[in-house]
Amino acid sequence: MKKLKIDLPEKQYDILIEKGLRRQFGSEIKKLYTNKKIFIITDQNVYNIYGEEFEKDLKSNGFEPYFTVVEPGEKSKSIAVLESVYDSLLDKEITRSDMIVALGGGVVGDLTGFVAATLLRGIRFMQIPTSLLAQIDSSVGGKVAVNLEKGKNLVGNFYHPDAVLIDPEMLLTLEKRYFYDGMAEVIKYGCIKSEELFRMLESYVTEEEFFDNIDDIIYRCCDIKRAVVEEDEKDTGNRMLLNFGHTLGHAVEKCFGYEKYTHGEGVAIGMYNITLRSEAKGETEAGVAESIKSLLVKYKLPYEMPEMDEEEVKKAIGLDKKSSSGSITLILVKRIGESYLKKIAKEEIVDYI
């Protein structure tokens, strides 16, 4: 089993990664939590595949499990669903000494984390991430949130779990489009912090070979996120490096109404295009954009900037606002595995899009 320790001033917890770990989730939870009642929040897709097995496992470890199942998808990160989850847990008489478990992708993880952070002023929780994005990104680092009509993740907190339990085999049931979506973030980690990871991803010839190494890949991604979060938990400095490709990516997602491009696809386009610009300006070593492009193509991700109205793009980046004076922090890659923050005046962003 691979194990990482997250060590923050006010919270320490382990990330456990092992193929087949789902068969031991109950016994791993029991090592940290000994009360009977346990509250699992999941979505309908994940529940259909793993609900029964997990329930049996929890019961055989002496737990009394209560499931709350939400609809799959981003719409469940809403205030309305949040309230229905609070109600469901209160109906089941949850108390502050109980434990909540997030079983699902990033949506379930963010929603559950926010429930745990706020209900009864805070209840312990654990993350069992089941999508690639959740296993390498959203379950680590303590950001929890729900969306408002006005935008994504506008109500949230930093609230860490007691443990993150990862079974990479659960990715075998994930739809391919979500798998590739998560791959954009895996590639991002290689670009910003690990040439070794980047080269590993380049080297796999078959999907089988990739999956043979998936636990190592997940471990490396979580380890990079661990280090970044330990250095800058509250996201005021170097944690921003994790947003490589995201500014342009968000603009692409937004300009197409969040329908044509997934988040990962937006990030993929963002990473390549910003690097193309920074390379032309001599801020990135020659050839880096091409390497990123080849890896994106290999993992079935787009790289080409779609036709977009320049004004729309500026608007999506927040440049149209009166407050558009001031600065913006860009995340650039110097060479594969090495990245840095560059503060520029907001108007200069046009040079990078």
Ligand SMILES: NC(=O)c1ccc[n+]([C@@H]2O[C@H](COP(=O)([O-])OP(=O)(O)OC[C@H]3O[C@@H](n4cnc5c(N)ncnc54)[C@H](O)[C@@H]3O)[C@@H](O)[C@H]2O)c1
């Ligand atoms: N907290 C953070 O730091 C952070 C970081 C990045 C993204 N996020 C958030 O993560 C969310 C996106 O997460 P996501 O991409 O995991 O989306 P998601 O949770 O919607 O999961 C994607 C789809 O896969 C299904 N699924 C999940 N695991 C499965 C499995 N093992 N087998 C079969 N189906 C499975 C889900 O039901 C869903 O339909 C966004 O809301 C984003 O804001 C948070």
